[in-house]
Amino acid sequence: KAIHTEAVEICLEHQDGVGYYPDYRGVEVVGAYHWLTERELCILTEVDQAEAFAPILALRNTILTMGIGVAVIAALAGAILARTITRPVSRLVQGAEAIGRGELEYQIEVGGKDEIGNLEDAFNEMAANLRDSLGQTAYGQRLLLALSQAAQAAQRARTPEEIFAIGDK
Numbered sequence: 001k002a003i004h005t006e007a008v009e010i011c012l013e014h015q016d017g018v019g020y021y022p023d024y025r026g027v028e029v030v031g032a033y034h035w036l037t038e039r040e041l042c043i044l045t046e047v048d049q050a051e052a053f054a055p056i057l058a059l060r061n062t063i064l065t066m067g068i069g070v071a072v073i074a075a076l077a078g079a080i081l082a083r084t085i086t087r088p089v090s091r092l093v094q095g096a097e098a099i100g101r102g103e104l105e106y107q108i109e110v111g112g113k114d115e116i117g118n119l120e121d122a123f124n125e126m127a128a129n130l131r132d133s134l135g136q137t138a139y140g141q142r143l144l145l146a147l148s149q150a151a152q153a154a155q156r157a158r159t160p161e162e163i164f165a166i167g168d169k
Helices: 006-012 049-100 115-156 160-168
Strands: 017-022 028-036 041-048
Touching: 006 017, 006 028, 006 041, 028 049, 041 049, 049 115
Parallel strands: none
Antiparallel strands: 017 028, 028 041
16 A cells, blocks of 8 residues: 655655654654665655653753753742841841840850850840949949039039038038
């Protein structure tokens, strides 16, 4: 039985080529055809497109699956890394706000021995130094006020006995 597909017709016209076309079953194929002049013969080979492209599609699917997997892993790693950085930074921000409100006893819980942990230690040390400095300043202000009041009282005194009486108060 003679079967005349698109490729057979072209080849019988003494042409060579390759192409995508439906075969005698109506299935899309990849075909190659060659006219042999010395034999007056056409050689034709065909393979179903689904079969020919199956390895390429499998590779595409594998690459997509791996790409999605890597993207998910990268996103999770990024989220975890972001949390390990943002959580201590949030504690530092809360501490700065508390110190700014005058809560000088506020201490940040040190989370580790990395750079963020060093920063938390330095923050706690800064808060302690600030408490000490403000305590010394307050003492100095009280002392200065007392001396100022004593100087004013001494200016108002008219005799040395009045000045000594101020010291006894």
